[in-house]
Amino acid sequence: MSASPRRTTLSTIAASAGVSVATVSKVLNDRSDVAPATRSLVRSLLEQHGYVSPSARRNGAATIEVQVDDLCAYFAGIVAGVVEAGADAGVSVAITINKSPVSGGLAWSRDLVAAGRRAVITIADHPTSAQLAILSRARLPVVVIDPLNLPNIPVSSVGPTNFAGGLTATQHLLALGHSRIAYLGGPATALSNQARMHGYRAAMESAGVPVLPEYVRTPGYCYPDGVEGAGALLDLRPAPTAIFATSDESAVGAIHAAKARGLRVPEDLSVVGFDDSEIASMTSPKLTTMRQPLREMGILALRTALRLAAGERIESAHVELATELVIRESSLAA
Amino acid sequence: MSASPRRTTLSTIAASAGVSVATVSKVLNDRSDVAPATRSLVRSLLEQHGYVSPSARRNGAATIEVQVDDLCAYFAGIVAGVVEAGADAGVSVAITINKSPVSGGLAWSRDLVAAGRRAVITIADHPTSAQLAILSRARLPVVVIDPLNLPNIPVSSVGPTNFAGGLTATQHLLALGHSRIAYLGGPATALSNQARMHGYRAAMESAGVPVLPEYVRTPGYCYPDGVEGAGALLDLRPAPTAIFATSDESAVGAIHAAKARGLRVPEDLSVVGFDDSEIASMTSPKLTTMRQPLREMGILALRTALRLAAGERIESAHVELATELVIRESSLAA
DNA sequence: CTGAAAGCGCTTACAG
DNA sequence: CTGAAAGCGCTTACAG
Secondary structure: OOOOOOOOOHHHHHHHHOOOHHHHHHHHOOOOOOOHHHHHHHHHHHHHOOOOOHHHHHHHOEEEEEEEOOOOHHHHHHHHHHHHHHHHHOOEEEEEEOOOOHHHOHHHHHHHHHOOOOEEEEEOOOOOHHHHHHHHHOOOOEEEEOOOOOOOOOOEEEEEOHHHHHHHHHHHHHHOOOOOEEEEOOOOOOHHHHHHHHHHHHHHHHOOOOOOHHHEEOOOOOHHHHHHHHHHHHOOOOOOOEEEEOOHHHHHHHHHHHHHOOOOOOOOOEEEEEEOOHHHHOOOOOOEEEEOOHHHHHHHHHHHHHHHHOOOOOOOOEEEEOOEEEOOOOOOOO | OOOOOOOOOHHHHHHHHOOOHHHHHHHHOOOOOOOHHHHHHHHHHHHHOOOOOHHHHHHHOEEEEEEEOOOOHHHHHHHHHHHHHHHHHOOEEEEEEOOOOHHHOHHHHHHHHHOOOOEEEEEOOOOOHHHHHHHHHOOOOEEEEOOOOOOOOOOEEEEEOHHHHHHHHHHHHHHOOOOOEEEEOOOOOOHHHHHHHHHHHHHHHHOOOOOOHHHEEOOOOOHHHHHHHHHHHHOOOOOOOEEEEOOHHHHHHHHHHHHHOOOOOOOOOEEEEEEOOHHHHOOOOOOEEEEOOHHHHHHHHHHHHHHHHOOOOOOOOEEEEOOEEEOOOOOOOO
16 A cells, blocks of 8 residues: 555646646636647646546536446346436436435435435435435435335436336237236335236226236236246136236246246237336247336436436426337237 | 525534634544534534535545446446445445447546546456556556456456356266257457357367367357357257357347257257356246356455555456356256 | 634636 | 736644
8 A cells, every 4th residue: 555645736737837826727727818838738737647626526526326226127227327317417427236225314315415416316215304304404406216105205206107007018918808917016015016006907997807806916026026926826717818017027937937837928828018128028938018218217317316406496296207018929819 | 597505614614603613624524622512513513504525525426437338237247246345445436338438539538537536447348558548647547347358458357267167167068968069159359258268168178079160159148149149050960969158148049049949948958158147047947057256346346446546556467256157957968 | 622823725806 | 828816615733
């Protein structure tokens, strides 16, 4: 750990250029009243010494923080959008992977303020009102992506059209002639799951098709959830002829459960997923799924965060971006 | 864009606490010569005003930058390790997704210096010597993860044991009694591909099994590469009875190509992948694959970057972390 | 324990 | 175009 010689200051540069500190400062701040020759001399010296101005440091400093639970495909898609929009806006994005939930404590919000962030984007989890109080005193805005609960506190949020997505996916299966359509959802308490489930119900009711309570399961969004949940559904009599799985992972799990029972997908069972992640095109059969605009959600979240940080009032507290049905091979006419 | 009232300064705090600026500064810097009562009063005022000290700003400021080409599962796994180790070390990690290659130009290195980073971690791509010159003048170290080429310039790098991984995967297939083993590699020029391929060759030669030139293909690491490359291999006569695919994605593509030709995996064709990404456990059959320690590579890269930033000399220029054979369902005795 | 004072790094209005 | 000088935000050695 050899002590690095002290950080370059303006006076070092001024001395080697043979000008005053004031002149160097002007070059640094792009003021017009500097002779071209002087300017370029100072510029090259600044670069040679690797000088970093405090203001540059503030911009290059991570000004926005994005927090995710992990970097699985779903979160990674959103983060990619945040980073892309950050690059366009010229702000750095710091990434944090939460070990504990955001609701862990007040230290969370204090640390954010202490780190000098200008805004925070958090996915799924949203801050408590006590945390929000600390953040708002420090004028540090928060944007939540696809909130887990209905916040009873005023936070801006961005999400996909979960209700419409559930509706569209179910209508697709109804249009194919299915009526024994099961719902394989995410965690029961998650807002995204509830909205998708009500979309499913709305489609069924509009079509005059009764929803059997045992056809609705909410194990979770992961692969094993899909294997187990779909397994239980397929063991019912009469068994469903179609499953609307609310994530691609659980849809892949459902296909696995079907194959394990000697059922062919899509001939014996149609499966529709949700997300349109990379795996959707890599399975056999390829997944019919509801595309979530992950990247776009990330971009919108970052822009909203910057507008809030600039002191703008945002009209709408929650913005939803459209989901889209992508028809591939896993759904077929009944 | 309502102009936010100017940033809180120490004098604001001092005024409301009824003490001098010097005392506030001492509280901020955790000096011992402050009365407990004064200290806590000042502390609470600092928090109420959301004051951010310049030094805190510097630490919370993103001090390390990690650059990836995209956030696919492979890169995301590494980034997760970098972020985790960053959190442990108390430094922020800024993430950048390269649109253009690092070798894009000198602006790249200049921007990094201007942003005040303390180190850069870049994956696959590595800087040119001109870029490195700028970075080293600014004492900004670089760590490359799994470098694409053998850098002829002195950079620290971290990677998996590619050669040993190729050797182990091939030995596994040889031990199962296969001899018609094909190699389905990444891009021909990638260092990781070359090392894995030589591992494959070494295993074959040690076992006295000839390597047929037509059994070696290097289309790339993605899913379509696997579909096409494996398709071509399976159309050869005699066809291979085993394929060593050097990524999980291309292994899944190979399974797809096999199924499309009426071949069962693993009964008619054994497939071994590389990475042990999430999909490896989600395919049917589940993938036998070489686990890459992505998270650990990220952690090591960050620690190396911090040591370099602290002025330490690192002994070894390139460190390799062990890969590990994970046997699942896609490989079977010939 | 406290704060006046010196000092550092930086910026900027202004005199030349 | 340049720089002396005033000033800002912060820190710290030191007198009380």
